[in-house]
Amino acid sequence: MPPESWFQVPPSAARLTGSLRDIGYEFPTAVADIVDNSIAAGATHVDISIEFDGADSRVFITDDGSGMTPNALLEALRLGSRRGYADGDLGRYGLGLKTASLSQCRSVTVITRSSPKVFRTSARSLDLDIVEEWDEWVIVDPGADPDVIRARKWLAEGTGTVVLWRSLDRVLPERRPEGGWAKRRIETLATRTAEHLGMVFHRFIEGAAGDRQVVITVNGQKIRAWNPFAPDEAARQELSPQRFEITLGNAGGHVTLRRYILPSRDSFSSPTEFERHSGPLNWNRQQGLYIYRANRLVQWGGWGGIRGIDEHTKLARASVDFGTGLDSAFNINVAKMRVAIPAQLRQMLEAPINELCIYANDAYRKAPHTAAARRPVPAGLGTPPEVRAAANAAATAGLTLRAAAMQAGEWAAWQRITAVLKEQSPDVLKTLGLDT
Template structure:
């Protein structure tokens, strides 16, 4: 075979870094990606500070993890870090620290300490202005007298850890009047949204559940309370039997675990405040569905992944779907770790257990609203005999649905329901099959 000429065509640093800024991060998701690194570093405490100071506003994310040496810090700021990720790690592409940060700011500074016995810190800075001016992949060692570095060293005085600082927040503050009241309110709003986001995405770490080391995260000095979508502390939350599936794709085999929950209706929550809190950022209807976890970190929530549609009558149904990073390629996780695609093989497997969950959630919903939702006699004005017959009919409808699922005849049963609703809507309503 003849030897062919080859050419080293390095990408333009200025153009490519500019493109990577538009990878799709929102502010809370960008902060969460930095927190991923802190969790991977074994941190037990993470402080997020969103500080308004006009053009000098900054975001600081500090942790007490194991820190990085000077060489590790330099490598961490490489686009496409030259390292592999172990099973269970939250990292994926070696891009998160850079792409998440630069999606919000133009200057990224990282200060780290890796030795408990020696109070020595290392600092590196990635400045987009410098990259664009030189059109090279360069980072610099900031001055020890830089106020950012000096402040970070105070945080690191007691032990190991890493401090990430975002400055020149051009994607956050308005280009005109960055010192105005609107800019201040925007940062305050982003801090509040970030608190809600981190409370949800890292709720298992905040709870210390599933054998995880308990993690404390604070935003602007306020310790976060975990938001568990499944209301496990509520006595009337019910859980169906857990299931586990083996997925194989492109030579990779891994396990996926499914947990299914029916949350209590409003009147069965311990308080109205708890019912409202568990409605979540998207509110009850859009919070129903699958909550997909990668290595215990929530990466996608709400909706049924194409298995079925969102329905008012199934808003109490939520399910946890867990996989580890050995199945990343099967789930096609994106760089921001905010979206996954259910493998077609898994979607087919999930259809029956998801429909079973929704039938039970539908029944729980209708038990609380049946009196006002149906033209039949209500619990108030009906005789005990009529109330018992109405409840028996609804129970029979639920039993028929469950039997169809267990017999693997769900598609046929759906056609039967459609026919019954069309030809005898009163009977379908009585059996609880009208939605």
């Protein structure tokens, strides 16, 4: 039954848009959110141009996707757009274009073309200066603006969309935006953005995410995919994949786990590739889970509360894939940078992740770690071969026992057994390689 009286209390546009600027984006993650829209629109080429021009510096994000009609463009610039999202769409809340853009700039303009046969473009701007002056949710026509004219020319060959950021108040320093420090900051952000996009969209760049390969460039330089699992390395090991069914409230679907042990430094194809695969956080902190939503990487590194980071398991990495139907279960945030692993899934992941770490620990211990360890032992010195063989056999036996306990579902019992051995027979535990 409707209430007898009601009152419409629209939020202050000036206040709310100001608050939405602080949702948590950094420059690379904000650009990535715009690229999400390009990929969802079927783009095969996405070009990011970050141009330094003092206070007039600007960012163009151009794609060759399907573009938008004039009405769809207005809807895209609505905060909380009314469009629906199909299964597999990278969008989620109808906020990304606006919140990502305004987290970095005060003015975002979108120029788009949806007809492949007729050269007709539409352009609209969301400008915080105008919103704050009028305190209204208004979108304006940018008119014959030189930057907009440039963007229209880029769309002359076919459909696509250009997102233009200007008034980069969150990027450039308030004082001396034309100075050398500001220019170096722009250059640094371009490098960081290329690295970030190469990581989160690596499956799309590799052509592993569907029937098309996406080429992404930053300032004219083609981005190279950074695949955390080093698929081109012959010495990489892969354990059997696992598939889990998750149900949480009205959300339900499947989650796929794939587990990898990367090669040690000496087993990599080259020192350069070993360093490249160390990732932005370096080897220790890059170990762990890589969580993908609809083939887009949304979280990387760490074990999601299942276990702690350990030097001995730094070669272990695993992918966790879920579809957009499980968004509520994973509690994905607006910026698509963080998820929470459901408790139900965390319990399922514990045994296979511990099994992975057992094998990774064994691979780490068998690899030489120092220059001294790689030098041959002079004749007559060191451990006799028969003693080394016995030690290796004992360590292998320990590894086999741990894996068997894991596969039999008796990991808790195994932990109790090793706790007793640690207290009563630590030498046996050490001989079996189970002292860590």
